[in-house]
Amino acid sequence: MTSFKYSDENISAPVAYSSLQTMHSVAEIVLPFYSEEKSRTIIEEIWARTREANDKFNRFDKGSPLALVNRTAAEEAVAVDDEMFMVLEMCRVFCNSTDGYFDITANSISRSAGKGVKNFELDAGRHTVSFSDPTVKLDLGGFAKGYALENACNILKGYDVTCALLNFGNSSIFALGSHPYGDYWPISVEHPYFRGKCAHTFELKDCALSISGKNRRGAGHIIDPATGDNVLRDEMLAVTGPSPMACEVLSTALYVAPREKRRDILARFKGYSASEIYCLTDGTTKVIKV
Known part of the structure; x- marks a missing residue:
């Protein structure tokens, strides 16, 4: 579900506001200075990209690519698309660079706990992911909002936007530029x-x-x-x-x-x-x- 509101009562700083229910929370955008039509175009592109990320990385959705990996990768290597493979590679790097304290396998059954990146294998040549044993499960809940927010920021910058506020679930926030009436x-x-x-x-x-x-x-x-x-x-x-x-x-x-x-x-x-x-x-x- 989405909402969109626009006000041009202040002609020097018209503003658009939109929200989207996604990733088990609410994402919000405040976008000043643009026409209603332009604001809608930018925001709709951001929400479309956010929905794509939610649909792909939601482990609770049985039809999602991540859920398919969780069901199947212990039995056989699962082929994934470029984006999924890139995300899993990034998560491996982050796991190593944080001494294992960021670990997308942390929700696995206890006998897999503490193994981190050793719990799953990525084959760059075949673009596949496989699990070390059936207790392993991937959970991108501590990554997906930040990733979706990063995508949203890139879309804004692609439109040369220099002032906006994005709030994903009150836990992941990006401030582009400064407030229209502040520093x-x-x-x-x-x-x-x-x-x-x-x-x-x-x-x-x-x-x-x-x-x-x-x-x-x-x-x-x-x-x-x-x-x-x-x-x-x-x-x-x-x-x-x-x-x-x-x-x-x-x-x-x-x-x-x-x-x-x-x-x-x-x-x-x-x-x-x-x-x-x-x-x-x-x-x-x-x-x-x-």
């Missing part, structure tokens, strides 16, 4: 214990933000690859940097990683910053740079 886009992180209360505000310009951590109900949804258990930490982990895809990977990996290892992992990604956001039940917040 940056102010992006607030909601306090997990108080609905509507701001825990921390980031000032973004040509920058991505990804946030990982427990939700308002205190439930954990991120898996420790070494144990197969949910990770439940006191803090949220926020990462800013040029690439939405890398920010999402890093926020997941750093949230899972022991605190004493976070700085070493982050140092491998030049141009990225990370913060631990500790939200207390009395409404106060403490932010510590990694």
